[in-house]
Amino acid sequence: MDLRNQEDDGKRDTPADSGCCQMCQLTTRVAVATATAVLVIGLILYLVLFVTWTGALDVDQNSNTLGDELMEQLQQCQRERHDVNLMLHTVTQDSRCSVCPGGWQWWRSHCYLFSVGLHENRPWKESAEFCVQHNSSLAVIKDSAEMGFIQGAMRKFPHLPFLWVGLTDAKQEGQWLWWDGADIQHYMRVTVEWDDDHRDCADLRGGSRLFAASCEAYGPWVCKRGS
Structure with a gap:
């Protein structure tokens, strides 16, 4: 079923609903950013605490006091992270507050x-x-972390041989460009295997490998859009 049909058949948002959605999305983004900051601070404190402990044989009692203070701060960060996770869980229960459309x-x-x-x-x-009609594009993969995310999603689907991504050399043979116009190696050092004159579209397979394929072949795909 086309997602557009699902959206058209659903109840239209009232101005109040729209305002609630915007507020919830803002709250969700703030919660995510806060959780990330708390994790980073906690990691830094943990590393400092670890260094303090490893040097305990060479320091006096004042250092032990410092270690206790760092441990207390680390525990406080863990409590704050727990509170942020609860807040994030709460604001995402309302379907209007979803950062992404249904199914995304x-x-x-x-x-x-x-x-x-x-x-x-x-x-x-x-x-x-299809992606353009849904305010997105075939995925442009910009770094190894994003590649890992997509590969992880692919592993959740049994018998998924490949995904269409936003990469083609249809304009000029051998010059592979991402959907946004960037050269294939602009973001990462990747190449397209099996390239020839009759294979102008790229698909992504296991092992983070890209393959040239006939653009007329039927297959699944991945769209990407800003949240």
Whole structure:
């Protein structure tokens, strides 16, 4: 079922609902940012505490007092992280407060739609058009962390051989460009295997490997949009 039909059939938001949604989304983003900051601070305190303990044989009792203070601060960070997690869980219970549309997955300030199990397979061009119609594009993978996220999502689906991504050399043979116009190696050092004159669209497979394929082949895809 097309997500657009689901959205059209649903109840239209009132101005009050829209305001609530915006407020909830803002609260969610603040909660995520706060949780991240708390984790970073906790990690730093833990490292400092570890260094303090490893040097305990060479320091006096004042250092032991410092270690106790650091331990107390670390425990406080852990309590704050717990409180933030509770707040984040609470604000995301309201469906209007979802950072991403239904069926999309949130990761690092972006929303991703994996078509597997939601839509029939499509050729590359039709997959790209679907993403554009939903205010997104075929995924442009910008670093190894994002690649790892997508690979992890692929492993959740059994018998998923590949995903269409936003990479093609249709304009000029051999010049692979991401959907945003960047050269293939602008973001990461990756190459496209099996490249030839009749394979102008790239798909992503296991092992973070990209392969050239016929753009007319049918397959699943992944869209990406800002949250």
